[in-house]
Amino acid sequence: MLFLVHMIVDIPGTVPAEEAEAVxxxxxxxxxxxxxxxxxxxxxxxxxxxxxxxxxxxxxxxxLHEILSNLPLFPYMTISVTPLATHGSSIR
Numbered sequence: 001m002l003f004l005v006h007m008i009v010d011i012p013g014t015v016p017a018e019e020a021e022a023v024x025x026x027x028x029x030x031x032x033x034x035x036x037x038x039x040x041x042x043x044x045x046x047x048x049x050x051x052x053x054x055x056x057x058x059x060x061x062x063x064l065h066e067i068l069s070n071l072p073l074f075p076y077m078t079i080s081v082t083p084l085a086t087h088g089s090s091i092r
Contacts, residue, residue: 002084026072
């Protein structure tokens, strides 16, 4: 199942810089492992924002929920999810 996920990150200024950097490092390691597994199929940064659009290729809604809720930056994110289906005009 494919999902388009929009993630907007907003780490409050009250979070100490050292803690914020540690969370970002854990996030990077976790996301790169998911990419190696093929579950996080694509990730694009939104220019000028601390945000991204990503495509996840997972077995179920529950698996996506588990992946997203385990993101180290999850407590600081606003996330929207759009399920994707094959388009009839696609040549793939």
